[in-house]
Structure formats: C-alpha cells, structure tokens
Amino acid sequence: MRIGLYFGTYNPIHVGHLIIANHMAERDDMDQVWLVVTPQNPLKSNNNLLADYHRLALVKIAIDDNFNLRASDVEFNLPKPSYTLDTLAHLREQYPEHQFALIMGEDNLRTFHKWKNYEVILDRHQIYVYPRPITLAELNNQVAPTLSEIHNHKNVIITDSPMMQISSTIIRNNIQKGQSIQYLVTDPVRQYIDEMNFYRQ
Numbered sequence: 001m002r003i004g005l006y007f008g009t010y011n012p013i014h015v016g017h018l019i020i021a022n023h024m025a026e027r028d029d030m031d032q033v034w035l036v037v038t039p040q041n042p043l044k045s046n047n048n049l050l051a052d053y054h055r056l057a058l059v060k061i062a063i064d065d066n067f068n069l070r071a072s073d074v075e076f077n078l079p080k081p082s083y084t085l086d087t088l089a090h091l092r093e094q095y096p097e098h099q100f101a102l103i104m105g106e107d108n109l110r111t112f113h114k115w116k117n118y119e120v121i122l123d124r125h126q127i128y129v130y131p132r133p134i135t136l137a138e139l140n141n142q143v144a145p146t147l148s149e150i151h152n153h154k155n156v157i158i159t160d161s162p163m164m165q166i167s168s169t170i171i172r173n174n175i176q177k178g179q180s181i182q183y184l185v186t187d188p189v190r191q192y193i194d195e196m197n198f199y200r201q
Contacts, residue, residue, distance in 0.1 A: 001031040004128060005072075005091075006103040007084065009038050010055050011048070012193060013062045014171055014185050016164035018069075020130050023161045024103050025068035030128075033103065034072040035059050038082050048172060050198060052076055061188040083116040088125060101125055105132035112150055122153055130161035175199040 004024050008017065017035070025033040037056045050058075056073050063069040075082040078090060084102070091100055102125055104112075109129050112118050121127075150156060166184055174181050176199060181190055193199065 001097070002029060002099045002101065003095075004030050004033040004101050004103045005036050005088075006033055007036045007038050007087075009049060009168070010035065010059050011050055011168050012055065012171060012185060012189060012198070013059050014166050014168060014189075015183070016166035018062060018186070019164060020103070020161055021063070021069050022066065024128060024130075024159070025066075027128075027159075030101070032068055032070060034070045035063065036072045036074060036087070037076075039075055039080060048199065054196070054198070058189050058192060061192060062186050064188070085115070085117050085121055088121065102127045103130070104128075105130055107132040109150065109156075118150075122150065122155055126155045126157060127153075128157050128159055130159050131163040133163065133165055172199045176201075 006017075006021050006024070010017065013035070021033045021035060024030055037052065037059055039052050049055075052073070056071055056076075059071040063071060074091060074094075075087055078086060088100060091098070102121070104127060106129055109127070112122075112127075115121065151158075171181050171184050174184070175193070181193070185193070
C-alpha cells in the first residue's frame with residue numbers, strides 16, 4: 001500500500017486537518033493516510049500540550065467513520081524528541097510491504113532544511129505539500145537559499161489541496177475565552193473536550 005504520513009501534535013485535531021487528510025487519501029497515488037500523533041516536536045514549544053493518549057483518542061474519534069484514515073501512535077515508543085527520519089526508518093522496518101510518503105504544509109516545507117538529515121528523507125520519500133497562508137513573520141524572515149532546491153526536487157509534489165486557515169491555537173484560544181468551537185472540530189471531538197474540561201486554563 002501507498003501510505004501518506006500526516007504528522008502533527010493534533011492539539012486538538014480540527015476539521016482543517018480532516019479536510020487535508022481526506023483530500024490526500026482520495027488521490028489516485030495514495031491508498032491510505034495515517035495521522036501520526038507526535039509526542040514532541042523538536043521545533044515547537046510544548047506549552048498546553050495534552051497528554052499523548054488524549055490527543056490520540058481525539059484523532060481516533062474524529063476519523064472513526066473514514067476507513068481511508070488511520071490514527072498512528074508509532075512515535076509514542078520511539079526515543080524523544082521525535083525525528084521524522086527515525087520514524088520513517090522504523091516504519092520501513094515494521095511494514096516493508098508499504099511505501100511511505102510525507103504530507104506537509106508549505107509552512108513546514110519552508111523549515112524543512114532544519115530537519116535532521118532532511119536530504120536523506122527527500123531522496124527516499126515523496127513529499128506531498130498542501131498550501132498554507134504565509135505569515136508576516138515568514139515574509140520578514142528571508143526564505144532559506146535551499147528552499148528552491150527542495151521545492152523543485154523530483155520527490156516534492158505540490159498539491160491542489162484546499163488552503164485551510166484553521167489552527168489548533170485558534171481552537172484553544174476560543175475555549176479559554178469561553179467562545180464556541182462548533183464547526184471547527186467534529187461533534188465527538190467537541191464533546192470529548194467539553195467532558196474532559198480541556199484547554200480551560
């Protein structure tokens with residue numbers, strides 16, 4: 001099978017994640033998309049990060065009715081911090097019958113040169129890139145000279161996925177302000193968050 005790996009902290013998972021994942025899963029060159037819940041992103045702060053098993057549970061209930069999507073906890077038992085290169089090596093060993101590709105937003109592609117041994121990943125795996133709005137900070141911070149080389153690599157596939165402006169930060173902020181998150185997340189996810197009193201503080 002051809003598997004697209006969609007890494008994220010999913011803190012929490014929202015409809016933007018689901019739209020992108022489903023769009024990728026429906027491509028002719030993709031059989032399934034695995035949403036890989038990341039315990040610790042080396043390039044991100046862990047403030048307000050829910051426990052791994054809660055974020056995994058939220059992903060599972062969000063995609064419960066879609067057989068083309070699967071929640072993965074593969075990184076939970078790997079050394080921390082989680083490096084994609086190591087995760088890919090582990091998956092190739094565990095599932096030699098599968099071909100693994102990466103799914104990432106353009107914002108991640110802009111920092112891809114900072115990833116551990118990114119050249120190895122680029123040579124061994126296809127990368128499906130979906131559009132993300134560029135921030136003012138990114139405009140002020142000049143693009144790395146390696147970006148055009150990465151962008152034009154034969155294994156980088158720029159897709160026509162919808163551009164999503166929903167973020168987990170917006171959802172957490174809405175909850176803290178007592179504002180509704182209806183339609184930003186699925187109803188089962190919203191109910192789980194409410195029942196567990198997540199992101200209130």
